[in-house]
Each structure stands twice: as C-alpha cells, then as structure tokens.
Amino acid sequence: xxxxxxxxxxxxxxxxxxxxxxxxxxxxxxxxxxxxxxxxxxxxxxxxxxxxxxxxxxxxxxxxxxxxxxxxxxxxxxxxxxxxxxxxxxxxxxxxxxxxxxxxxxxxxxxxxxxxxxxxxxxxxxxxxxxxxxxxxxxxxxxxxxxxxxxxxxxxxxxxxxxxxxxxxxxxxxxxxxxxxxxxxxxxxxxxxxxxxxxxxxxxxxxxxxxxxxxxxxxxxxxxxxxxxxxxxxxxxxxxxxxxxxxxxxxxxxxxxxxxxxxxxxxxxxxxxxxxxxxxxxxxxxxxxxxxxxxxxxxxxxxxxxxxxxxxxxxxxxxxxxxxxxxxxxxxxxxxxxxx
Ligand SMILES: Cc1cc2nc3c(=O)[nH]c(=O)nc-3n(C[C@H](O)[C@H](O)[C@H](O)COP(=O)(O)O)c2cc1C
Numbered sequence: 282x283x284x285x286x287x288x289x290x291x292x293x294x295x296x297x298x299x300x301x302x303x304x305x306x307x308x309x310x311x312x313x314x315x316x317x318x319x320x321x322x323x324x325x326x327x328x329x330x331x332x333x334x335x336x337x338x339x340x341x342x343x344x345x346x347x348x349x350x351x352x353x354x355x356x357x358x359x360x361x362x363x364x365x366x367x368x369x370x371x372x373x374x375x376x377x378x379x380x381x382x383x384x385x386x387x388x389x390x391x392x393x394x395x396x397x398x399x400x401x402x403x404x405x406x407x408x409x410x411x412x413x414x415x416x417x418x419x420x421x422x423x424x425x426x427x428x429x430x431x432x433x434x435x436x437x438x439x440x441x442x443x444x445x446x447x448x449x450x451x452x453x454x455x456x457x458x459x460x461x462x463x464x465x466x467x468x469x470x471x472x473x474x475x476x477x478x479x480x481x482x483x484x485x486x487x488x489x490x491x492x493x494x495x496x497x498x499x500x501x502x503x504x505x506x507x508x509x510x511x512x513x514x515x516x517x518x519x520x521x522x523x524x525x526x527x528x529x530x531x532x533x534x535x536x537x538x539x540x541x542x543x544x545x546x547x548x549x550x551x552x553x554x555x556x557x558x559x560x561x562x563x564x565x566x567x568x569x570x571x572x573x574x575x576x577x578x579x580x581x582x583x584x585x586x587x588x589x590x591x592x593x594x595x596x597x598x599x600x601x602x603x604x605x606x607x608x609x610x611x612x613x614x615x616x617x618x619x620x621x
Contacts, residue, residue: 283610283612284609284610287610288608288610292388292390295384296386296395296607297384297385297386304355304356307356308356308359311358317359320359320362320611321362321364324364324611324612324614324615325363325615326342326615331366331621333366333598333599335576335598336454336495336522336576338453338454338495340367340599341366342366342618343366343593343599343600343621344365344600344617344618345366345367345368345421345423345578345602346365346368346602346603346606347369347580348423348425348456348499348601348603349371349399350603350606351370352370352373352404353404353409353412354370354409354412355412357370357418357422358417358418360420361418364611364615364618365420365614367421367422367423367453367599368420368422369422369423369424369456370409370413370425370452371403371409371423371425371456372401372403372426372427373409374401374426374428374429374440374444375405375429375440375443375444376405377404377405378400378403378405378429380401380402381400381402381463385397385398386399387546387549389538389553392537392553392554392555393604394536394551394552394554394556394604395553396543396546396549396552397529397550398463398547398548398550399463400430400464401427401430406448407447410451413452421454422451422453423455424452424455424456425455425499426457427458427459428464428467428470430464430465434475437470438475438482441457441479441483442482445486446486449490449494453495454494454495455495455497456497457479457480457497459479459500460501460527461550462529462530462531463548463549468501471501471508471512473511473515476512476515477518477519480496480515480516480519481519483521484519484520484521495521496521496522497523499524499526499527500512500524500525500526500527500528500563501527501528502530502559502563503531503532504563506566509563509566509567512524512567513570513575516575517571517575522576523576524567524571524576525578525579525601526577526580527559527564528550528580529549529551529552529556530550530551530552530556530559530560531551532551536555552603552604553582553605553608554584554604557582559581560580560582561579561592564577564592564596564597565596567596576598577596578597578599578600578601579592579597579599579600580600580601580603582604582605583600583601583602584605584608584613585605585616585617585620586616586617586620586621589621593621600617602614
C-alpha cells in the first residue's frame with residue numbers, strides 16, 4: 282500500500298515538509314488508544330533467531346533506524362512500534378542550531394536516493410535530554426553527537442564532551458560523528474591528530490564511569506585506503522567499541538539522475554541505493570583490517586533483506602536504514618527481518 286498509494290502522494294510535496302507531516306501524523310495518531318499496539322502487531326517481528334548480542338547489549342533484531350531521522354528524540358515511542366531493533370538519535374550538538382537554508386533535502390527517484398545538506402539542525406542537547414526523559418519504550422538508543430557549526434575545529438572536542446556527559450544517562454551507546462559533509466570542515470576531524478584527541482578524551486571520561494558505554498566512530502565513505510588505515514589504527518589505539526560505516530557520500534558518479542538536475546540541487550550528501558556498494562567496500566576493508574573485537578554497524582543503501590545480508594556478510598553485526606525507510610515505508614524493517 283505504501284509504494285502504490287502513499288508514496289506517490291507524499292512524493293508530490295517538498296521532502297522536508299513531508300518529513301514534518303509524517304512526524305506529526307505518527308505523533309498524533311499514536312495518541313489514539315490501541316494505535317501503538319496495532320502498529321506493533323503489524324510491523325514488529327518476534328523471532329529469537331534474529332537477536333544480536335553485541336556492544337554489551339541485546340538487540341531484538343539487527344535493523345536500526347539511522348541517525349538524522351529523529352534528531353531530537355521526539356518520536357522514540359512511536360518509531361519503536363515500527364519494528365526497529367534500535368534507534369539512533371541525533372546528530373545532537375551542545376547548542377540548538379537551525380541548520381542550512383531550505384531547500385536542503387532532495388529526492389532522486391531515478392536512483393532511489395536522497396541528497397541532503399541539512400547541516401545538523403537540532404534542538405540542542407538539553408532539549409534532547411528532556412525528550413529522552415519522557416520516553417516510555419525500552420528500545421535501545423544510540424546517541425549520535427557532533428559539534429556546533431560555529432565551534433572551531435580546535436575546540437570541537439569540548440562540544441563532543443558536553444554532549445557525551447549530558448546524554449550519558451539516557452542513551453545505550455554513543456556515535457562520534459565526524460563525517461557529515463554538511464558542516465564546513467567537520468570531516469577534517471577524521472584526520473589522525475584531531476580524531477585521536479576527540480576519541481581519547483571521550484574514552485577517558487567514559488572509562489572513569491562506573492559503567493562505561495560503547496563509543497563508535499561514524500565515518501564517511503569517501504576516505505582513501507591510507508585514511509581508512511589511519512582510522513583502523515586510531516580506533517584500536519583509543520580502544521573505542523567500533524565503527525559505523527558509512528555516512529553519506531559527496532560522490533556523484535554513475536547516477537541515473539540527469540546531471541542538470543544534480544547541478545541544480547547543488548552540494549550535499551548522497552544516500553540510498555547508489556551508496557550501497559561504496560559503503561560495503563569501506564565496511565569490508567574495516568572488517569579485514571581491524572582487530573577482531575571491533576564492532577561494525579553498516580549503513581548505506583540498505584533497502585532489502587539481500588542488501589542487509591550483504592552488509593552482515595561483509596562483517597557488520599548490525600545494520601541501519603534511512604533512505605530505504607523513506608522509499609519503502611514502515612514495512613521495510615519487517616521485510617528485511619524476514620529476508621534475513
Ligand atoms: C536527511 C538526512 C539527514 C541525515 N542526518 C544525519 C545526521 O544528523 N547524523 C548522521 O550521522 N547521519 C545523518 N544522515 C546519514 C544517515 O544516518 C546514513 O548514514 C546515510 O543516509 C546512509 O544510509 P541510507 O543510504 O540508508 O540513507 C542523514 C541522512 C539523511 C538522508
């Protein structure tokens with residue numbers, strides 16, 4: 282029904298307006314008694330064989346919602362009814378920020394892809410903590426953290442530390458995002474010096490806690506082999522739990538969408554089907570070259586059981602979806618679980 286009726290209708294409107302509409306619709310309809318139970322009955326999968334024990338956590342299934350969809354943790358209880366094994370909130374920054382000017386989210390239907398240059402629009406860590414305090418669902422939550430646009434890179438570590446401390450009691454694992462193409466200079470933090478400083482500082486604070494939490498690093502798919510080798514050694518040196526591969530790409534090659542359309546859209550990160558092979562390549566490299574205790578979460582172009590299986594076969598323990606969720610609707614999680 283989603284692909285035949287709902288998607289053609291929703292795709293008539295501006296993508297970001299649709300995002301907010303769907304958000305409000307889910308929020309309001311889930312207030313009606315019985316709706317959440319009904320959604321869970323339709324979309325959830327209860328199969329003990331799909332359970333994954335990793336990062337010291339027990340995931341009911343390996344399919345999570347990727348960062349960027351529920352940046353402010355406003356819809357946890359509602360999204361939890363759609364069958365996800367876990368939800369990653371954020372990217373959260375210390376202070377609220379509006380993000381880039383609109384329009385900043387574009388569909389590429391011919392490629393089953395999106396281009397976005399949102400720019401970490403979010404309500405700021407204090408508001409996100411308030412939202413997390415209200416949630417009732419016990420679903421596993423990842424806290425994806427970043428820096429404010431106005432924070433210079435040499436002070437970025439403070440932004441990550443602020444978000445880490447404030448979110449610590451409310452999330453189950455952390456993700457250090459240094460890979461969004463939409464915050465100027467952010468990806469320079471993937472270089473050895475700044476990255477080691479950020480990860481070592483976070484891990485020092487983390488290990489001083491009574492119960493430390495897993496920290497993962499989310500990387501771009503556009504790193505070359507030398508840079509990936511650096512990432513592997515930095516992750517091993519800082520002894521964080523693992524890596525999320527990958528964020529969106531700035532590469533625009535091999536797309537079916539007309540180049541004039543791409544030029545008109547302009548800068549941003551590409552997600553969805555065209556990203557799948559590239560991000561799996563990065564994942565495979567990480568799996569082959571990392572110490573065996575490195576946890577890997579795969580994200581990038583997953584839209585079916587077989588594309589999720591490709592990622593698990595390449596070494597991931599868990600997968601996440603974003604663009605596939607937009608193109609396929611809520612049934613995607615159950616379909617992937619069934620395929621697995
Ligand atoms: C509109 C949009 C916003 C996103 N925002 C974030 C974000 O705030 N933080 C982040 O780490 N990744 C963000 N992402 C990247 C996704 O989490 C994911 O890594 C990427 O889209 C690849 O997965 P996909 O092909 O399934 O979409 C965003 C993606 C999209 C499409």
